[in-house]
Amino acid sequence: MNGDEDTPRANTPARLREALVDEVAARRSLLGPPLSPRVEAALRTAPRHLFLPGRPLEQAYADMPVVTRTDAEGVPTSSVSQPAMVAAMLDQLRPEPGHRVLEIGSGGYNAALLSELVGPAGSVTTMDIDPDVTARARSALDAAGYDRVEVVLADGEFGLPDRAPFDRIIVTVEAWDIPPAWPGQLARGGRIVTPLRLRGLTRSLALEQDGDHLVSRSDEMCAFVAIQGVGESPVLRIPLYGAEVGLVLEKGPGIDPVSLAGALAAPRVDLHSGVELGPVGPLSGLDLWLACAFPGFCLLTATPWAVGHGLVAPAWAAGTPALAEGGAFAYQGAPEHAGHGPLRAEFVVHGHGPGADDLAARLAGQARVWDRDHRSGPGPVFTVHPAGTPDDRLPGGFVIDKRHTRVVVTWP
Ligand SMILES: C[S@@+](CC[C@H](N)C(=O)[O-])C[C@H]1O[C@@H](n2cnc3c(N)ncnc32)[C@H](O)[C@@H]1O
Numbered sequence: 001m002n003g004d005e006d007t008p009r010a011n012t013p014a015r016l017r018e019a020l021v022d023e024v025a026a027r028r029s030l031l032g033p034p035l036s037p038r039v040e041a042a043l044r045t046a047p048r049h050l051f052l053p054g055r056p057l058e059q060a061y062a063d064m065p066v067v068t069r070t071d072a073e074g075v076p077t078s079s080v081s082q083p084a085m086v087a088a089m090l091d092q093l094r095p096e097p098g099h100r101v102l103e104i105g106s107g108g109y110n111a112a113l114l115s116e117l118v119g120p121a122g123s124v125t126t127m128d129i130d131p132d133v134t135a136r137a138r139s140a141l142d143a144a145g146y147d148r149v150e151v152v153l154a155d156g157e158f159g160l161p162d163r164a165p166f167d168r169i170i171v172t173v174e175a176w177d178i179p180p181a182w183p184g185q186l187a188r189g190g191r192i193v194t195p196l197r198l199r200g201l202t203r204s205l206a207l208e209q210d211g212d213h214l215v216s217r218s219d220e221m222c223a224f225v226a227i228q229g230v231g232e233s234p235v236l237r238i239p240l241y242g243a244e245v246g247l248v249l250e251k252g253p254g255i256d257p258v259s260l261a262g263a264l265a266a267p268r269v270d271l272h273s274g275v276e277l278g279p280v281g282p283l284s285g286l287d288l289w290l291a292c293a294f295p296g297f298c299l300l301t302a303t304p305w306a307v308g309h310g311l312v313a314p315a316w317a318a319g320t321p322a323l324a325e326g327g328a329f330a331y332q333g334a335p336e337h338a339g340h341g342p343l344r345a346e347f348v349v350h351g352h353g354p355g356a357d358d359l360a361a362r363l364a365g366q367a368r369v370w371d372r373d374h375r376s377g378p379g380p381v382f383t384v385h386p387a388g389t390p391d392d393r394l395p396g397g398f399v400i401d402k403r404h405t406r407v408v409v410t411w412p
Contacts, residue, residue, distance in 0.1 A: 176233030249298030259327025328353030
């Protein structure tokens with residue numbers, strides 16, 4: 001059932017859906033591995049508009065996330081995810097007919113796609129921590145004819161032991177760690193796909209069990225609302241200029257929140273690294289390399305007002321790669337325009353506070369290491385080991401310690 005029956009001729013859900021899937025498929029074949037035929041068929045079937053009741057059809061069939069819940073400060077806590085990202089993660093997950101799938105983070109749309117992919121012999125259970133979300137997902141799934149999907153209200157940190165094991169577990173909220181329940185409830189040969197936050201950057205990882213640890217089979221750039229409940233991430237926001245400029249970092253030793261809050265008033269250090277970037281956007285490989293190399297890696301945020309008034313020169317609305325240590329910080333500057341010809345996007349660093357010149361030099365130095373050794377490589381492999389695994393039993397690489405796990409990022 002696809003909910004198209006009563007709709008007038010012009011922009012029918014079916015037509016808009018075809019156009020959306022054509023667009024998602026075309027962009028995917030330009031950027032990487034093409035959309036798999038099975039995921040494409042599911043996208044062409046599931047009626048996304050029925051999971052966004054009351055929204056214009058054009059919004060339901062735009063390749064955009066649609067925020068459905070916000071907290072008291074207006075920060076999004078739930079959304080119906082962006083179709084292109086949903087598609088990429090389903091291709092990472094590879095659900096097969098007959099599989100038992102657990103989805104953590106509901107909305108209904110992705111559960112409907114999963115239901116198409118596992119077929120009548122499989123099963124889909126979707127869980128969410130927010131009762132409004134589970135109620136909305138339940139009624140939309142029923143309205144769209146996916147009444148076999150089970151919807152459960154609970155904190156995904158603990159999975160669903162009563163229904164385990166699962167062939168596939170897909171997490172559609174930004175996790176900060178991999179709690180033991182997820183690999184513990186995975187069937188032999190199973191796969192977990194989860195967005196994992198690593199020092200402020202998030203990658204969707206496809207993980208499989210390999211002995212006592214998990215190993216990544218693929219990773220994708222992604223953005224999600226943050227996980228709530230027991231697994232909440234220990235994020236610290238330090239205002240540098242009221243609400244206009246700030247640093248978003250993970251709590252930890254070596255950060256002095258009080259002197260950092262005053263650092264922006266100190267004279268600015270500017271440093272050219274000599275590393276040329278692509279014409280637009282932060283390079284996924286470089287920002288991840290910097291996040292691995294520096295425990296104090298963080299993101300600088302700034303409003304258009306702050307940029308317009310020259311307080312800072314950040315380039316990326318979602319947060320500019322930065323490094324904080326003691327009472328100083330340094331960050332990646334905006335691309336410069338030479339006045340004619342193409343945008344010259346050099347990795348330039350700015351810094352403020354005591355020792356900012358040293359921080360800026362180290363940030364620029366690691367950008368040069370990435371440029372020389374890893375820029376054209378295949379990208380990193382992620383392994384996830386139980387917390388308490390001694391250093392000498394970990395593979396070589398950068399170690400990022402979490403509550404339950406030690407994540408090792410290995411760059412070939
Ligand atoms: C991006 S939305 C999920 C989108 C959805 N999968 C879809 O079909 O579009 C993320 C959801 O994760 C939920 N969430 C946050 N923390 C959670 C937790 N600890 N356990 C389960 N759900 C959680 C939020 O309430 C929110 O509804």
